[in-house]
Amino acid sequence: MDGPAGDKLSNNGENYDGMFESEEEKLAGQAEAWKYTFAFVESLAVKSVVLLGIPDIIAHHGHRATLSLSQIAAELPSEKPDVNCLFRILRFLVAKNFFRADTSEGANEVRYGLTPASKWLVKDGVAAPSLSITALLLMQNDVTMMAPWHHFNDCVLDGGVAFEKANGLHVWDYAAAHPDYNGLFNQAMACNTNFVIKALLSTYGGFQGLNSLVDVGGGIGITIAEIVKAHPTINGINYDLPHVVATAPRFPGVKHVGGDMFKKVPSADAVFMKLIMHDWADEDCVKILKQCRKAIPDEGKVIIVDVVLNTQEKTGVVPSLGLVSDLVMLAHTSGGKERSEEQWENLLKEGGFPRFYVIAIPALQSVIEAFPY
Structure with a gap:
């Protein structure tokens, strides 16, 4: 059937203008489409x-x-x-x-x-x-980090990991093989730490009473150094891959230890993990949590700083930024994602931590304090 005079038709005769409720909707949609095209x-x-x-x-x-x-x-x-x-x-x-x-x-x-x-x-x-946040901007806009975004359609059709499709290696293997990229990544993580740790220390009181704390995936030790500085009675352990801690500076009260969190976590009163769990798939997170459980006493705890996803959130620093971060995980990790409170509950239970609390801090992330009993 022919459309009204002046309407544009597709090759199969579909009326494109008929998709819009009004001229205003069509023009507004066009403006949005241009915005996405040149974002x-x-x-x-x-x-x-x-x-x-x-x-x-x-x-x-x-x-x-x-x-x-x-x-x-x-x-x-x-x-x-x-x-x-x-x-x-x-x-x-x-x-x-x-x-x-x-x-x-x-x-x-x-x-x-x-x-x-x-x-x-x-x-x-x-x-x-x-x-x-200069280091974060430069890392996220680096050619290495931008390339995986061009493979989302391939991941939908064929599966696989976007970062590996673009760069040939898992992100952590790539970092180990490319010192310049590793430096860029470490600077970005240290940059992120600068304002997250400030938000954490200003509102979270769960470090009181700890004699020892291990920061799993602690990078070059910025976070644990700030925690120990604020709580000098804590003996801090910064735990990360050997090539990461090899570049770590010395900090008072902090010992750097290289190792693999999937195989062992150093013993301490509590385990701290900031922006670690969202890098990994559920089965990997469970493995990490089980190693954390072995590292702490029965009265110990795990302190996680990560996003607790709320897809209905309309307020905050940037509404829907949690969803943005989720796509960043899709682009740059092998199965990592942001999780809702229900997903965190399931993950923690399977990892040996049936009791937990979510504590808000003035940041995109929250504190998830989890206990084995």
Whole structure:
């Protein structure tokens, strides 16, 4: 059947315009579709100015400072920067509220300043370390980390792991074989720790009374060092793969131990794991939990800092960010995922921890305190 005059038809005669309830819905849908088509532009434009150090250049003059295009260009590490290219990138990022534009000092000269968003991407040493997610942005937008996203359709059709399809190795094997990537990853995890640990220590009192604590998957030891600093009576053990702890600096009250958490966890009053369990499939998490159970006394506990997924959440730092993190796990891990409270309950029971509490902290993650009895 022919559609109304002017309607566009597909090859099989379907009326495309008939899919929309109104002209307004059609136009709104088109705008959303364009947004998804070019969503990558924002992230990679921000990456470019972070690599150029432009947020740092402005911040060096004061967090309220504004600089002209020529002033910014003069501080770039190039004798002949392409000022027009720089202008076009900054113009876009002003429109996206990453930078602010000030014309009050002269209509013919725009001056660029920081916004609340760009202040979070000033590198350490200029801003407080706890107020920078630069390392996370650079890691997530690295070619190695971006490539797996192009294999989601293959994973749906054929199964498999996106990271391995893109890079040929499991993420942890890849890190062990590529020191530059391993360094980038460790910096990003340390960056994440800077503000998660602050949220944890400000609200969670469960470290009181512990004489020893092992941080399983603790990276280079930033987290356990901060916990021990806040609770000096704790003997801290930072436990991670040998190639990870090999790059760890010394911290007072912290001992670095290399090993495999699937085979053994060092003994302590309690086990701490931050953003570890979401890297692994359920069966792997159960194996880790069983090793944790062997490592602690009957009155001990496991302290997990991870996302407790709530797909109905409409408030918080960024609504649906838990779902974003879940897709990051799909892209970068072999079976990792974010879990709901019910999924955590099932996992903990199978791993030997039938009693647990979820404790909110001012972060995307929550504390999951689990007990063997």
